[in-house]
Amino acid sequence: xxxxxxxxxxxxxxxxxxxxxxxxxxxAYEAARADADFWSEYLTVMENYSGRPTPLTYAENLSxxxxxxxxxxxREDLNQTxxxxxxxxxxxxxxxxxxxxxxxxxxxxxGQHGVATATMAAxxxxxxxxxxxxxxxxxxxxxxxxxxxxxxTVIPVTSGDQTLKDAVxxxxxxxxxxxxxxxxxxxxxxxxxxxxxxxxWFQSVIGSEARGQILKQAGRLPDRVYACVGGGSNAMxxxxxxxxxxxxxxxxxxxxxxxxxxxxxxxxxxSADAEVxxxxxxxxxxxxxxxxxxxxxxxxxxxxxxxxxxPILANLHETGRARFIAATDAEVVEALKxxxxxxxxxxxxxxxxxxxxxxxxxPDTPEDTVILINLSGRGDKDIFTIADALHDPKWEAFxxxxxxxxxxxxxxxxxxx
Amino acid sequence: MSAAAHTSAIEPIIREKLSEKPILLMAHxxxxxxxxxxxxxxxAQMVDAGVDLIELQIPFSEPIxxxxxxxxxxxxxxxxxxxxxxxxxxxxxxxxxxxIPFLIMTYVNILHARGMGQFISxxxxxxxxGLIVPDxxxxxxxxxxxxxxxxxxxxxxxxxxxxxxxxxxAIGAEADGFVYCVARRGVTGKxxxxxxxxxxxVTRCRAATKAPLAVGFGVxxxxxxxxxxxxxxxxxxxxxxxxxxxxxxxxxxxxxFRGLRPAD
Ligand SMILES: Cc1ncc(COP(=O)(O)O)c(C=O)c1O
Numbered sequence: 001x002x003x004x005x006x007x008x009x010x011x012x013x014x015x016x017x018x019x020x021x022x023x024x025x026x027x028a029y030e031a032a033r034a035d036a037d038f039w040s041e042y043l044t045v046m047e048n049y050s051g052r053p054t055p056l057t058y059a060e061n062l063s064x065x066x067x068x069x070x071x072x073x074x075r076e077d078l079n080q081t082x083x084x085x086x087x088x089x090x091x092x093x094x095x096x097x098x099x100x101x102x103x104x105x106x107x108x109x110x111g112q113h114g115v116a117t118a119t120m121a122a123x124x125x126x127x128x129x130x131x132x133x134x135x136x137x138x139x140x141x142x143x144x145x146x147x148x149x150x151x152x153t154v155i156p157v158t159s160g161d162q163t164l165k166d167a168v169x170x171x172x173x174x175x176x177x178x179x180x181x182x183x184x185x186x187x188x189x190x191x192x193x194x195x196x197x198x199x200x201w202f203q204s205v206i207g208s209e210a211r212g213q214i215l216k217q218a219g220r221l222p223d224r225v226y227a228c229v230g231g232g233s234n235a236m237x238x239x240x241x242x243x244x245x246x247x248x249x250x251x252x253x254x255x256x257x258x259x260x261x262x263x264x265x266x267x268x269x270x271s272a273d274a275e276v277x278x279x280x281x282x283x284x285x286x287x288x289x290x291x292x293x294x295x296x297x298x299x300x301x302x303x304x305x306x307x308x309x310x311p312i313l314a315n316l317h318e319t320g321r322a323r324f325i326a327a328t329d330a331e332v333v334e335a336l337k338x339x340x341x342x343x344x345x346x347x348x349x350x351x352x353x354x355x356x357x358x359x360x361x362x363p364d365t366p367e368d369t370v371i372l373i374n375l376s377g378r379g380d381k382d383i384f385t386i387a388d389a390l391h392d393p394k395w396e397a398f399x400x401x402x403x404x405x406x407x408x409x410x411x412x413x414x415x416x417x
Numbered sequence: 418m419s420a421a422a423h424t425s426a427i428e429p430i431i432r433e434k435l436s437e438k439p440i441l442l443m444a445h446x447x448x449x450x451x452x453x454x455x456x457x458x459x460x461a462q463m464v465d466a467g468v469d470l471i472e473l474q475i476p477f478s479e480p481i482x483x484x485x486x487x488x489x490x491x492x493x494x495x496x497x498x499x500x501x502x503x504x505x506x507x508x509x510x511x512x513x514x515x516x517i518p519f520l521i522m523t524y525v526n527i528l529h530a531r532g533m534g535q536f537i538s539x540x541x542x543x544x545x546x547g548l549i550v551p552d553x554x555x556x557x558x559x560x561x562x563x564x565x566x567x568x569x570x571x572x573x574x575x576x577x578x579x580x581x582x583x584x585x586x587a588i589g590a591e592a593d594g595f596v597y598c599v600a601r602r603g604v605t606g607k608x609x610x611x612x613x614x615x616x617x618x619v620t621r622c623r624a625a626t627k628a629p630l631a632v633g634f635g636v637x638x639x640x641x642x643x644x645x646x647x648x649x650x651x652x653x654x655x656x657x658x659x660x661x662x663x664x665x666x667x668x669x670x671x672x673x674f675r676g677l678r679p680a681d
């Protein structure tokens with residue numbers, strides 16, 4: 001019997017060599033899920049290591065600018081390593097310990113999942129290898145730097161178009177040879193069963209906290225919940241707090257890149273460009289051509305330019321429980337600036353998609369609307385990309401100066417200045 | 418699923434060939450790499466060198482079960498403009514030109530994008546005798562197996578060293594044509610040492626099915642083939658043939674395969 005379907009999506013399309021590994025992982029996950037002690041251990045670790053519960057911030061100034069509509073922001077940016085990714089990796093890390101494995105591998109796009117995995121591995125004493133598209137290595141150097149400092153080996157992937165999907169393939173290739181002692185810490189709610197369900201479970205901590213917090217602060221459930229969607233893990237995380245409340249509208253914001261009409265985007269559910277397909281172990285909407293070959297995607301946010309999307313979100317899309325829209329690179333940079341200036345919160349470019357989507361739609365809502373935005377991560381890692389987008393001359397001068405300093409040092413190895 | 422109604426297209430050919438030689442050779446190649454024209458030359462060399470079966474890989478952008486050499490060949494073929502329609506046309510010509518069984522190896526999305534049933538019937542029309550789809554495992558393959566049988570094609574199952582005996586038995590019960598035994602953990606293209614552990618694995622596969630056994634992943638020289646002789650019906654060679662082609666072109670592939678049968 002095939003397992004792990006959400007409507008027509010999901011499944012486990014894996015090479016036979018991994019069958020037993022997935023069977024063991026599914027069993028370990030199901031046992032952990034049935035064990036209340038596991039979840040409370042998880043919550044304790046997240047509280048003491050990652051800073052949970054993360055706050056819910058009422059965005060007072062932004063709300064005022066929208067005629068008093070109330071905007072609440074769930075602060076996943078305040079997690080250990082600055083993103084919701086910490087929830088998933090620590091959960092899987094605890095599972096790895098239960099399974100008695102000693103090495104973890106992971107794929108990463110923006111690098112956030114790689115950094116989160118590397119910290120978890122350092123903390124739990126696991127050997128760690130991170131696969132990252134060579135293009136992403138180039139544009140997310142600060143995260144590569146941290147992964148290496150944390151003791152992980154970062155392997156740049158030069159196959160395909162050298163981004164996230166290619167890193168996934170490489171990690172799978174590693175795993176089919178190393179599965180005895182190695183666990184693949186998949187970074188999002190995608191891939192073969194049980195990953196979509198398991199990752200969503202660990203991320204559900206976002207939604208259950210947010211539900212309690214907004215009930216306390218706003219006195220009621222929100223009208224709308226916005227989250228950005230790469231693979232869909234932070235969206236699944238927050239949506240799960242409200243799935244059973246049909247009046248709460250759930251909105252996923254995908255990468256609109258240079259605009260849906262340009263073809264240079266990563267909108268799988270919000271555009272008509274994606275088709276249902278089967279790749280990387282599961283069935284969902286993929287950006288692919290008529291032959292079934294995956295297309296290249298584009299986003300200013302490396303963490304959102306993935307070709308597939310969580311099968312659970314694909315099903316929520318199909319059933320109409322969630323709605324999907326896209327925000328362009330330009331809108332996202334504007335939203336990021338606006339949130340910084342109004343609230344003093346530096347969101348990641350990925351997370352700023354959720355902000356952009358919400359701000360665009362807010363003027364068309366009734367004045368007493370309450371909205372909740374999941375701010376999945378913080379923007380420090382994006383300093384180079386954001387500075388490029390903002391053309392900040394002082395920053396450019398600083399980088400120039402640093403480059404000169406390194407060049408000088410390279411020419412005079414004895415000079416340690 | 419029921420194995421009852423199907424008469425294998427390939428198994429009788431395998432049995433007949435085995436009355437003349439102790440072990441058969443199956444070659445793998447990536448269609449469109451470096452070009453379909455070059456594929457045709459290579460295939461002519463392979464057939465001339467006595468290769469018994471050929472699996473033609475339709476390139477896919479996410480070949481997760483393949484190692485770097487074959488994965489890069491997939492990508493290069495797609496970058497060079499490979500299209501599935503043109504690939505199927507070339508296959509139709511190839512199967513008419515050479516009188517050995519050909520199979521299509523590819524990933525499930527290539528079938529899915531065309532429509533699973535449509536792809537299977539197009540493959541049958543193009544003259545192949547079987548299909549190998551490594552990311553469509555038994556529990557997801559029900560419809561594909563049924564459609565293949567209906568179209569007269571063999572759906573080739575894979576067995577691996579990590580499959581438990583009950584799983585091998587379930588796979589073996591559905592086997593059509595032959596079973597592809599993956600000699601070791603890991604993707605294609607790495608070295609396999611053909612030793613007792615491979616032997617023990619092949620024995621487990623043998624116990625799980627009545628179908629002939631093909632062993633692949635890492636077969637690279639006459640010694641490896643000699644090791645498999647008497648244990649398996651078919652030795653499968655992929656990456657090593659691509660390497661031979663890179664070094665010396667189509668003729669080198671012919672020489673390489675001739676060298677795999679020291680006894681001839
Ligand atoms: C800050 C941040 N938000 C969101 C995402 C998108 O992932 P997901 O949709 O799985 O939450 C990423 C991915 O790297 C990220 O780094």
